[in-house]
Each structure stands twice: as structure tokens, then as C-alpha cells.
Amino acid sequence: MSEKLLMKGNEALGEAAVQAGCRLYFAYPITPQSELPEYLSKRMPEVGAVFLQAESEVAAINMVYGAAGTGARVMTSSSSPGISLKQEGLSYIAAAELPCVVVNMSRGGPGLGSIQPAQGDYFQATKGGGHGDYHLLVLAPASVQEIVDLTTLAFDLADKYRNPVMIMGDGLLGQMMEPVTFPSEGSRELQPKPWATTGKTKDREKNVVHSLELLPERLEAHNIKLQRKYAQMEQAEKRWEEYLADDAEIVLVAYGTVARICRSAVDAAREKGIKAGLFRPISLWPYPSEALAKLTPIAKCFLCVEMNTGQMVEDVRLALEGRRPVHFYGRTGGMVPAPEEVLAQIEKLVAGRCEA
Amino acid sequence: MKPFSERVVIFVGAYGSGKTELALNYTLELSKCREKVAIVDLDLVSPYFRSRDIKKRLMARGIEVIAPETEIAVADLPVVTPRIQGALAEPQLQVVIDVGGDPTGATALGRFRDQLISLPHQLLLVINTCRPFTKDVTGIRNMLAAIESSAHLTITGLLANCNLGPETTIEVMMSGLDIVRKAGQECDLPVVGMGVWSELAGQIGTLPVPIWPLDIQLLPPWLSETAT
Amino acid sequence: MITVFSRPRSLADVSTHYCPGCTHGIIHRLVAEAIDDFDVAERTIGVAPVGCAVLAYNYFNLDFQEAAHGRAPAVATGIKRALPDRIVFTYQGDGDLASIGTAEIVHAANRGEAITVIYVNNAIYGMTGGQMAPTTLEGQKTSTSPYGRDVSNAGYPIRMAELLATLNAPRYIARVAVNSPVHVQQAKKAIKRAFEVQIKENAFSLVEVLSTCPTNW
Numbered sequence: 001m002s003e004k005l006l007m008k009g010n011e012a013l014g015e016a017a018v019q020a021g022c023r024l025y026f027a028y029p030i031t032p033q034s035e036l037p038e039y040l041s042k043r044m045p046e047v048g049a050v051f052l053q054a055e056s057e058v059a060a061i062n063m064v065y066g067a068a069g070t071g072a073r074v075m076t077s078s079s080s081p082g083i084s085l086k087q088e089g090l091s092y093i094a095a096a097e098l099p100c101v102v103v104n105m106s107r108g109g110p111g112l113g114s115i116q117p118a119q120g121d122y123f124q125a126t127k128g129g130g131h132g133d134y135h136l137l138v139l140a141p142a143s144v145q146e147i148v149d150l151t152t153l154a155f156d157l158a159d160k161y162r163n164p165v166m167i168m169g170d171g172l173l174g175q176m177m178e179p180v181t182f183p184s185e186g187s188r189e190l191q192p193k194p195w196a197t198t199g200k201t202k203d204r205e206k207n208v209v210h211s212l213e214l215l216p217e218r219l220e221a222h223n224i225k226l227q228r229k230y231a232q233m234e235q236a237e238k239r240w241e242e243y244l245a246d247d248a249e250i251v252l253v254a255y256g257t258v259a260r261i262c263r264s265a266v267d268a269a270r271e272k273g274i275k276a277g278l279f280r281p282i283s284l285w286p287y288p289s290e291a292l293a294k295l296t297p298i299a300k301c302f303l304c305v306e307m308n309t310g311q312m313v314e315d316v317r318l319a320l321e322g323r324r325p326v327h328f329y330g331r332t333g334g335m336v337p338a339p340e341e342v343l344a345q346i347e348k349l350v351a352g353r354c355e356a
Numbered sequence: 357m358k359p360f361s362e363r364v365v366i367f368v369g370a371y372g373s374g375k376t377e378l379a380l381n382y383t384l385e386l387s388k389c390r391e392k393v394a395i396v397d398l399d400l401v402s403p404y405f406r407s408r409d410i411k412k413r414l415m416a417r418g419i420e421v422i423a424p425e426t427e428i429a430v431a432d433l434p435v436v437t438p439r440i441q442g443a444l445a446e447p448q449l450q451v452v453i454d455v456g457g458d459p460t461g462a463t464a465l466g467r468f469r470d471q472l473i474s475l476p477h478q479l480l481l482v483i484n485t486c487r488p489f490t491k492d493v494t495g496i497r498n499m500l501a502a503i504e505s506s507a508h509l510t511i512t513g514l515l516a517n518c519n520l521g522p523e524t525t526i527e528v529m530m531s532g533l534d535i536v537r538k539a540g541q542e543c544d545l546p547v548v549g550m551g552v553w554s555e556l557a558g559q560i561g562t563l564p565v566p567i568w569p570l571d572i573q574l575l576p577p578w579l580s581e582t583a584t
Numbered sequence: 585m586i587t588v589f590s591r592p593r594s595l596a597d598v599s600t601h602y603c604p605g606c607t608h609g610i611i612h613r614l615v616a617e618a619i620d621d622f623d624v625a626e627r628t629i630g631v632a633p634v635g636c637a638v639l640a641y642n643y644f645n646l647d648f649q650e651a652a653h654g655r656a657p658a659v660a661t662g663i664k665r666a667l668p669d670r671i672v673f674t675y676q677g678d679g680d681l682a683s684i685g686t687a688e689i690v691h692a693a694n695r696g697e698a699i700t701v702i703y704v705n706n707a708i709y710g711m712t713g714g715q716m717a718p719t720t721l722e723g724q725k726t727s728t729s730p731y732g733r734d735v736s737n738a739g740y741p742i743r744m745a746e747l748l749a750t751l752n753a754p755r756y757i758a759r760v761a762v763n764s765p766v767h768v769q770q771a772k773k774a775i776k777r778a779f780e781v782q783i784k785e786n787a788f789s790l791v792e793v794l795s796t797c798p799t800n801w
Contacts, residue, residue, distance in 0.1 A: 006486040006520050008372055015488070024666055031432045032403040035371065038460070042489075050665045054658070055691035062655035062688070066631070066662025069649045074662070092652050115403045115432045175404040176576050177372050179486070179520040197647035197663070199627040199670055208641045210632075210650035260578040334430075336577045 004181050010035035010174040012144045013103060013167065016151035017075050018043055019182050021190060022101070024050040024074040026063040030082045031115045032171035033105035037077070057082040061089030061102075068098035069209040071196030073155055077103035079171065080121050081112060083129075090164055091130030094226075095211035099158035101151070102136070103167045105174040108334030116334025117170035117257055122311035125168050126285040133223055135230050137165040137237060138284040140255040144178035150282070152183055157237065159191060161229055168284060170307065172257045172336065230286075239282035240291050244270065248277025250349055251299040253292065253316050255281050258305050258337065265342035276346055284312070289319035301325045301354035305342055308332055325354060357549060357568040359386050362476045364444065364451045366465065367515070368503050369482035370490050371457030374517040376407055378482055378551050379454035380414075380573045386450055387417045393450045394443050397423035400434035400464050401456035405574045413573075420449075436464060444471050458499075459506040469508040479507075480515045480548060483539070485532035496539040514540050516565065517551035524553065526560055533563065592616035594625045596645045605798035607762045608636060611704055611775075612643055614768070615675070618776045619646070622783055628671040629663050631656040635677035636710045654685020657692035660699045671782060673700040678719040679709045682744045689748070696753030698786045700778045703744065706795040714800030718742045726800070745792045755787035761794040 007015070014036050017025070025044060027037045037053065044051035050067075054060035060076045067074040078086065083104045093100060106121045108114035125138045137157050141147040147169065154165040200206040213219035243263055245251055250269075254262040259280040269276035279295065279302075281288050292302075301324055304313040313328045320326060329345045331337045365382065367375040376399065383395045395414060397407040407414075408423035415421060422443055424435045443451050455465050481500055483490050490496050500511055518532025533550055540547045549566040557569040591597065594616035602608045619625050625646060632640040634653035641648030651659040656674035664672045681689050681703050692699065708726055709715040716729040719741050723732040733741075745759045756778055760771035771793060778789035 004486070004520055004523065005488055005491075006372065006484060007488060011371075011488065024662070026662065038458075052661070052665060055687055058655070059658040059661075059688050059691065062652060062658035063662035063665070065651070065655075066649060066659035066664075067666040068662070069659075070629075070663055070666040072666040074666070088652055089655070096650075114430065116430065117404075172404065172576065175402065177521060179523045197629050197649055198667060199625075199629060200645065200647045201626050206645060206647050208648045208650070210641060210648075212638060212650060257577075260576070264578040338577055338580065 004179050006177050007144055007180050008035055008175060008177050009144045009147050009169060010105065011039045012180050013147050013151050014039040014043060015182060016148040017101065017155070018047055018049065020073065020152045020155040022049070022073045022075045022155065024067045024072055025076065026052050026054050026060040026074070027076050027078065028054050028057045028060050028082060030079045032107060033077055033079050033103070033174050035174065036103065036105070057085035058088065061086040061093070064100050065089055065093050065096070065098060068093065068100045069096070069197050071193035071198065073190070075101040075103065077105070079104065080106045080109050080118070083121060083124065087130035090136065091132050091134060092211050093164045094134035094136065095132065096209050097162040098164070098209065099162050100164050101154045101158055101167065102164055103169065105169045105171055107171050108332070114334040115171065117172040117307060117336060118332065118334055119170060119256065119258065119307040119311070120332065121168070122284065122306070122308060125166050126287070126315070134226060135233070135285055137161070137163060137233060138168050139165065139239070140168045140282060140284050141173065142256050142259045142280060144176065145180045147173065148180050148182060161233060163229065168256065170257050234286040237283055238286050238288040238291065240288040241280045241282060243278040243280070245277035245279055245295055247275055247298060248295070249275040249298065249300045250346055250354060251295050251302050252276065252278045252305055252342070252346070253281070253302055253312070254278065254305045255284060255312065258307055261337055261339050262305050262342055264339035265346060268339060268343045269346045274346060274350055287315045287319065289315070292316065292319045293323070296320065296323050299324060301327060301349060303327045303329060303345060303349060305337060306330045307336065357382065357385055357566060359389060360478050362478045363449070364453070364472065364475050364477035366453040366455060366477060366479045367482055368455045368462050368465065368479065368507065368511070369457065370487055370499050372487055373457065373482040373484045373490065374519070374551060375457065375482045376405065376454050377570055377573060378515060378517060378568065379452050380407060380410070381568065381570050383414070383419055383452045384417060386452065387419050390450045392448050393418070394420035394422055394452070396440050396443065396451060396453040397421065398436070398440070398453055398464055399456040399461060400436070401458070401461040403432070407454045410573055434464070436467070440468065441471065444468065444475060459502040462503045462507040465507040465509065472509060479509055479512045481511045481513070482515045482517050483536050485518045485535045486520050486528065493535060493539045493542060496536070497543060500543060511545060513546045513548040515549055515551070516547060519551070519553070524556065526556070529556070529560065533565070537564070592620045594619045594645050596643055598642060600643050601639060602636070603799045605796060606636070607793070607795040608704065610762045610768060611702065611793050611795070612640065614772045614775045615673070615702055616644060617772065618779045619671070621776060622779055624671045624783065627669065628673070629667070631660045631663070631672070631674040633674070633676040633680040634711070635680045637675050637677060637704065638711065640675050654680050654683070655688055656680065657685065657688040657697070657699070657701065661692055661695070661697050664697055664699055671779065673702060673779070675702045676704070677710070678703070678705040678707065678717050682742050683718045689744070693748045693754045693788050693790065694751050696788045698782050699788060700782045701790040702775065703790055703792045704795045705792055706797045707741070708797045708800055710797045710800055714797065745790065748790060753788055754790065755785055756781040756789040759792040759794065763796070
């Protein structure tokens with residue numbers, strides 16, 4: 001399918017998954033991402049794939065575990081409270097090194113919160129979420145086309161590293177409509193998965209998908225192996241985009257929906273003669289710290305803007321290691337900052353000479 | 357766009373076909389020539405980009421906005437307000453109904469069937485041929501049949517709204533309109549108009565159907581001129 | 585010489601960790617015999633629980649997945665939906681199935697997932713040291729019901745086989761015991777029938793096997 005279509009983020013994600021070879025989807029309904037299961041409930045049967053509405057988020061992520069263990073491409077999706085329920089399963093999936101894609105179209109929290117867009121799940125996504133030492137690869141699209149591109153990438157990365165990949169959107173990205181095209185079909189050849197549990201044939205040893213390691217020496221060795229894998233991801237999978245950042249004296253750092261707002265704010269600031277720029281992490285884990293730090297010779301200060309009370313700002317501070325002041329502006333609970341609000345923050349910082 | 361003579365005009369269609377934008381633009385236009393105008397936000401399926409989001413702007417134009425009040429307006433609850441029945445019963449009131457997308461969204465309209473069949477009304481199917489499930493005549497016919505079945509009402513006309521958002525071209529609109537007109541012929545339904553962005557309305561020339569110039573009312577926050 | 589008794593091919597040639605007198609060994613063997621009888625080992629995938637049978641994957645000569653506590657029916661659903669022509673079974677205890685995993689078992693059964701569930705009920709949490717289970721009998725003393733299970737506080741022992749039998753989709757639900765040769769023979773028949781239901785009728789089956797905990801009782 002190379003024609004251009006106007007699609008909602010949630011639908012585009014579903015179509016991209018189908019075209020990336022996702023053959024099983026398990027999920028439980030929750031606003032604001034229900035268009036995704038609704039879309040896939042129509043689309044998956046058309047390609048002979050499995051759509052199953054699970055009895056709970058907990059069951060859905062464990063169905064993903066089972067299907068991923070057979071080597072199939074599989075996905076689940078939810079929004080914040082539902083993602084919390086999936087954390088047990090994510091820890092097991094990461095431990096058992098199973099590839100899968102998990103979508104979070106996040107909403108206002110904590111608790112039941114609201115159904116409006118938010119970014120309060122950054123810590124949960126990037127710092128673990130479930131128990132134990134593990135990482136998800138976390139990709140944060142900022143447009144409907146990027147949702148398509150990153151969904152395709154997510155399935156490839158999941159297989160490459162045998163690791164769960166999270167697509168971190170927010171309610172607004174899921175609901176908004178933009179024109180999209182899809183990569184041409186039939187071009188992807190999946191690598192064989194000799195570790196999958198498909199039935200032990202005589203020509204191989206039995207395959208066991210598990211996370212239990214009773215001997216501390218063996219569990220430590222497994223953890224070291226996982227960490228080595230995460231180190232490879234940190235080498236190869238950092239992604240980001242810069243906008244007018246080269247000569248920027250004040251660099252905004254934002255991802256997803258907020259990055260779109262900040263881009264408008266940067267344009268408005270440039271019109272007023274302020275040298276503002278934008279750094280947009282696309283991979284939230286691994287975090288593109290080095291690329292961000294490279295902006296320090298020119299940038300006088302950084303302004304991290306989030307739809308939460310300050311989560312990614314910690315990674316910005318870690319990346320810059322105190323070399324420049326890092327400021328924060330956030331709205332929360334489902335409130336979305338307007339470009340003018342961000343512009344006002346930029347102007348305030350410029351007036352105060354960007355100092356802490 | 358010329359206001360319909362019918363007092364009740366209802367917009368249905370697939371998800372994301374542009375029902376809300378067309379309904380809002382129609383309502384705003386109507387408010388210029390009619391004294392009492394109400395818009396019913398009957399979208400119980402989408403959480404964002406709904407008529408109720410610009411309630412203040414509409415009220416400033418003297419338009420009554422019929423939607424769940426207070427915090428229920430932004431709740432994850434598909435609530436139908438009792439005022440809708442009352443509004444339909446008021447002979448002086450022009451009522452525009454913005455229904456939720458797909459057959460799922462049209463289900464909520466079904467409960468008003470008995471009241472609506474006794475009232476002169478337009479039930480317009482909004483079609484964007486750039487949307488995945490209404491790309492061609494077959495898709496449009498399937499959507500029409502499914503929506504009629506959920507709403508228990510008969511579509512009276514098609515309303516083209518062929519666009520690719522910011523990437524809309526004259527060509528996109530014209531080829532889309534052709535498909536909608538074909539669907540209209542096959543279903544024996546008039547194409548009552550074509551939504552066209554105001555900026556493009558001047559360039560498109562004359563069309564075989566009336567042009568509905570549109571000013572986009574619900575923009576994502578990075579395109580909004582004023583914070584709400 | 586004619587061999588009249590040997591280890592089933594689907595059972596691995598290793599010693600288990602089960603305590604003397606525990607019936608897991610017998611039940612493992614019955615499951616392996618059923619798989620051998622139908623000659624489906626090469627297309628069978630087992631799902632191990634959290635409980636005393638957590639290491640079941642070491643004792644079978646089969647591909648296996650280990651599930652989180654109670655989630656085996658969801659994991660089995662994922663496997664079966666991905667590979668509908670494979671034989672999938674879960675092996676779960678009463679804490680796993682009848683307590684923390686009630687939602688998963690009820691809904692897998694209700695969907696009629698074509699899986700076989702071996703549900704080993706010994707009325708206690710054996711793995712964690714003999715705590716009260718949902719199946720613990722009225723008045724039974726455990727490490728968390730030291731005065732005996734008080735039904736006014738802890739409720740009554742839950743009857744999963746009966747509960748699940750009220751659903752439309754399950755094709756075969758049985759309760760058996762393995763405390764005597766006759767009962768073992770009956771259990772063998774039931775387990776074989778349960779696999780047959782999956783293989784020939786593509787339907788859900790469950791066998792509850794009453795078991796013991798010689799260490800914690």
C-alpha cells in the first residue's frame with residue numbers, strides 16, 4: 001500500500017503492525033486507545049491473523065508472552081492504568097528475552113486519572129516499571145507518519161534484540177489525524193528463531209522459555225548477559241531529531257506531542273530574534289545523552305518541557321552533568337501546554353540570561 | 357453553503373470523516389441567518405476533538421451547545437443528555453446533530469428514531485475518500501448500510517469531505533468527489549455538497565455540487581492560535 | 585526379553601525434586617504417557633506454573649514455557665493461538681489456578697481454548713511452606729490458619745472443577761485422585777481423555793487431580 005491516507009494515530013499504528021507482520025494482537029479496551037483494538041478487530045481477520053480481546057490487561061500481556069515464545073510477531077496496547085497492570089508480564093518477557101511490541105497511548109494519572117493526554121509514564125517506561133534489572137526499548141513518535149515508521153522499526157528491534165519494545169505515545173497522538181504512507185508490503189523477511197517453543201523435534205534439544213534461575217551465580221550471569229545486550233542497544237539504538245539546534249542558545253528538550261508544541265514555540269521565538277532550538281529524543285531508552293551534550297558549547301541553557309511534573313528532565317540533567325543550567329516547564333493531569341506558554345518560558349529565561 | 361429547509365440536520369459517517377468540522381461550520385453559518393440554533397454533540401465514542409471542546413466559542417455566537425455538562429463532558433462515560441429530546445421537540449429551534457463515528461457511534465442516534473422519523477430532517481453521510489474504510493464506492497456503500505442499520509434511520513444525502521489534512525490538493529479533492537458522486541448514483545442519493553478548506557475554496561473553481569467552505573475549528577495544540 | 589514397563593519417552597531421564605510421597609511424580613508420568621500414547625511429543629508445548637511444579641520443564645522431554653503465577657492459561661492461549669495445530673497443556677497447582685489465576689482459567693475455559701489443563705490440588709501452598717490455599721479444607725490447620733480454616737473468616741474451599749463445569753465451552757472436566765492403583769488407573773484414563781478432547785475435538789479440557797503434601801500437611 002503506497003497510496004497516501006488520512007489516518008488517526010491509533011489506526012495507523014494498527015495498520016503498520018499488520019504490515020510489519022504482526023500476526024497476533026491481544027488487548028483489553030481502554031480510552032484513549034480503543035480505536036486501535038477496534039481497527040485491528042476489523043483488520044486482523046482480513047489477513048488471517050489473530051485478534052483476541054483478553055479478559056484483563058494481565059491476561060493480555062501473558063498471551064503476548066506465550067505467542068512471542070513461539071516466535072510469532074505479537075503486540076498489545078493500552079493506556080496508562082492498563083500499562084501498570086502489564087508490568088508483571090513485561091518483567092517476565094524481558095527476563096525470558098522474548099520479542100514483542102507494547103503500545104502505551106498514555107493519559108492523565110496517577111490512579112484512574114483522566115482520559116486526556118499526558119506523559120506521566122516516562123519513569124515507568126524508561127526506568128523499569130516492573131521488578132528487576134531490565135530495560136524496554138522505548139520509542140516516542142511525534143507524528144502519525146512517525147508512528148507508522150517506528151512501529152515497523154519496533155518489530156524489527158524486538159526480534160533483533162529479543163526484547164520488548166514500547167511505543168510511547170499519548171492520547172493526542174492516538175486521536176489526531178494526519179496523512180500517512182506505509183512501507184511497501186512483502187519486503188520483510190523474518191529471521192528464523194531457533195529458540196522458539198514450537199514442539200521439540202528429534203533434530204534439536206528442547207526449547208524452554210523461562211525466567212527462573214535458582215542459583216544466584218546463574219541468575220547473576222543471566223543479568224550480566226542482559227546488561228551486555230542493553231549496552232549494545234545503547235551503542236546502536238539512540239535516536240533523536242534536532243530542529244534549529246545548531247546555533248541555539250536556548251535548547252528545548254521535549255518528546256512526542258510536546259515536541260510538536262515546542263517546535264511551534266521555537267518558530268515563534270526565532271521570529272522574535274531569540275536563538276531557540278529543539279532537541280527531540282525519539283528513543284527514550286536508550287536516551288540520546290551524548291547527542292544532547294554535544295549542544296553545550298553553544299547552548300547557554302536547556303528547557304525541558306513535559307506533560308508531567310518533571311521526569312525526563314532527570315535524564316537531561318544526567319546527560320549534561322551540570323555543565324549548563326537545566327530548566328523545567330510542565331503541565332499535568334491532562335493539561336496540554338500551548339505554544340504561547342512555552343514561548344513565555346523561553347522569554348523569561350532569555351530575560352534572566354538563562355541562569356539557574 | 358445554503359442552509360437546508362429542514363429544521364434538523366444530522367451528520368454521520370466513518371471515524372475521522374470530518375463530521376464534527378462540517379457540523380460546526382454548518383452550525384456557525386446557520387447562526388448567521390437563524391435566530392435559535394443548537395448543536396448536539398452526540399459523539400459518545402471519541403475522547404478528543406469534539407464539538408463540546410469549543411463550547412465557549414459557540415455560545416458566544418448565541419448557539420446552544422447540547423452536550424454533557426461539567427466534568428462529565430470530559431469523562432470516559434458515554435452520556436446522552438435529556439435535553440436532546442426537548443430540543444428536537446421545539447418547533448422554533450434549528451438542531452444540528454454531530455454524531456459519533458462509524459456504526460458504533462451512530463448507535464446512539466438510534467434511540468431518537470421514533471422522534472426523528474416524524475420530523476423533517478436531513479441525515480447526511482460525510483465521506484472522506486482518503487480514509488481507509490471509505491476509499492471506494494464499495495467501502496462507502498458498506499459504511500452507509502452499516503450506519504443506517506445502527507441508527508435505524510435512512511441516509512438522505514452524501515456530503516463529500518475529501519482531504520488529506522495539510523497535504524490536501526485540488527487533485528485529491530476532485531478525484532475523491534468523483535468517487536462520492538459515483539456512490540451517490542449507485543445509491544440513488546444526492547451529493548449535497550463538498551467541504552473545501554476556505555484557503556482552497558477560491559482555487560477550486562466551480563464544482564458540480566455546492567461548495568461548503570470550511571474554517572477548521574478543532575486544531576491540535578501546536579496549530580492553535582489561542583490557548584483554550 | 586520383553587520390556588513391560590519403562591520411562592515414557594516424553595519424560596526426561598532425570599530425578600525430580602519432589603518429596604517422597606508427593607504425587608507430582610505420578611501425575612507427570614501420566615501426562616507423559618498420554619502424550620506418548622497419542623504420539624504428539626514433537627508438537628506438544630507445556631506451560632509450567634509457579635508452585636512446586638515450577639521446574640516441570642526440567643522433567644519433560646518437551647518444549648516448555650514457564651508462566652508467571654496463575655497466568656499459565658493466558659500463556660497457553662497465546663501459544664495455541666499462534667500455533668493452532670500444536671498440543672498445548674498447562675500444569676498448575678491450586679494456589680496458581682484457584683487463587684491468583686482464577687480470571688485466567690475461567691476465561692480460557694469460557695473461550696473454549698483448545699488446551700488441556702492439569703490441575704493438581706493438594707489443598708495447600710506447598711512451595712511457599714504450607715500456607716492456607718483457597719482449597720484448604722474447613723478446619724484444616726496450615727501455617728496461616730494455625731487454628732484451622734475458619735470459614736467465617738477465610739470462606740469455604742473453592743470447587744474449581746464444579747465452577748468451570750457450569751460453562752458452555754469446556755468439553756471435558758474431571759476430578760480424579762492418585763492415592764491408590766485403582767485411582768491412578770482412573771486418573772490415567774481421565775488425562776488421556778483430556779488430551780484426546782484437545783487433539784480430536786479441538787476443545788478445552790481440565791483434569792483436577794487430588795494430591796497430597798506429605799511435607800506440609
